[in-house]
Amino acid sequence: MELEIEPLRLPCDGKRPVVIAGPCSAETEEQTMTTARLLAGKGCRIFRAGVWKPRTKPGGFEGNGEKALPWMKRVKDETGMLISTEVATPGHVELALKYGMDLLWIGARTTANPFAVQALADSLRGIDVPILIKNPVNPDLELWIGALQRLNQAGLRRLGAIHRGFSSYEKKIYRNLPMWQIPIELHRRIPGLPIVCDPSHIGGRRDLIAPLCQQAMDLGFGGLIVETHCSPDEAWSDARQQVTPDMLGRILSHLVIRNGSAGTGELSRLRAQIDELDNNLMELLAKRFGICREIGSFKKEHNLTVLQSARYGEILEKRGAQARLCGMSPEFAAHVFELIHEESVRQQLSIINQ
Numbered sequence: 001m002e003l004e005i006e007p008l009r010l011p012c013d014g015k016r017p018v019v020i021a022g023p024c025s026a027e028t029e030e031q032t033m034t035t036a037r038l039l040a041g042k043g044c045r046i047f048r049a050g051v052w053k054p055r056t057k058p059g060g061f062e063g064n065g066e067k068a069l070p071w072m073k074r075v076k077d078e079t080g081m082l083i084s085t086e087v088a089t090p091g092h093v094e095l096a097l098k099y100g101m102d103l104l105w106i107g108a109r110t111t112a113n114p115f116a117v118q119a120l121a122d123s124l125r126g127i128d129v130p131i132l133i134k135n136p137v138n139p140d141l142e143l144w145i146g147a148l149q150r151l152n153q154a155g156l157r158r159l160g161a162i163h164r165g166f167s168s169y170e171k172k173i174y175r176n177l178p179m180w181q182i183p184i185e186l187h188r189r190i191p192g193l194p195i196v197c198d199p200s201h202i203g204g205r206r207d208l209i210a211p212l213c214q215q216a217m218d219l220g221f222g223g224l225i226v227e228t229h230c231s232p233d234e235a236w237s238d239a240r241q242q243v244t245p246d247m248l249g250r251i252l253s254h255l256v257i258r259n260g261s262a263g264t265g266e267l268s269r270l271r272a273q274i275d276e277l278d279n280n281l282m283e284l285l286a287k288r289f290g291i292c293r294e295i296g297s298f299k300k301e302h303n304l305t306v307l308q309s310a311r312y313g314e315i316l317e318k319r320g321a322q323a324r325l326c327g328m329s330p331e332f333a334a335h336v337f338e339l340i341h342e343e344s345v346r347q348q349l350s351i352i353n354q
């Protein structure tokens, strides 16, 4: 099914990046207003805040619900920013629109559930509101496209996607793996669809926001949605990943925006694949060193020496032969494994000398 897409018609349409910023959650009227005023002062035009929060476990802060909607309306009236929030049920849609929400998004957990997406699509039928669909939590491009199709079939044309990364069992560098090849493939399949990057939920950490924003720009994404809070450390949800409006201003001012068509280029696509593989290499190495440290503890317990030269020789020989089979030189493999071995020995010695 072909998607019929129209521009989102947001302020700064056509200018990269469109920036959506605001706290993970609207916690109090004061926090909402303070953050919004600071963001408006930085020139931000679209405000975000979660009103209904999907939480992994019960007992966390689940959002203020309808109580927070007048605060959002106040943001719009006093700062002139457009306001946006996540909707997960038809009831949310009705309330959000009643309070003048300009933009809605569907969260990653909701996108993963076709029943929920269909219910939202039915409740939005005949309403002309821009809506952004986050990728499902699992790396399934078809499910993401399916959600876009359900909304499109209900008559919604002002559609966009948000790339917020994919959850994985092992938490590594990223809170949610970027798997850039998936949004890149989405762009290839639906070229007219605006794609916004959410570095906050991908990174999960403040220091990863700037590099992720730059990477998204280098890949030609149209926008950024960045969790921004007036005092991030005190945030009621996602404290570690939120930045202050000041920090956001600095991140945006340092962004290098290259030729808008970069994301469609073969080079960017290939570079994204290299980044993904390098990321996997680093994670595999970290896992390997973790096992080396376990071996270190074993050697310590059993009074064995760290350096077992027969084992080292065996590794070099095995990998040399494998390199030849894979079209790499055995010398290269020897060199790589010498370096890896050196680091393993260093890590084991530090365990043994503890």
Ligand code: PEP
Pocket: 024, 050, 054, 086, 106, 107, 108, 109, 134, 164, 201
């Ligand atoms: C959010 O944007 O605050 C949020 C809950 O995101 P996600 O659906 O990506 O987890």
Ligand code: MN
Pocket: 024, 227, 237, 238
């Ligand atoms: Mn959040």
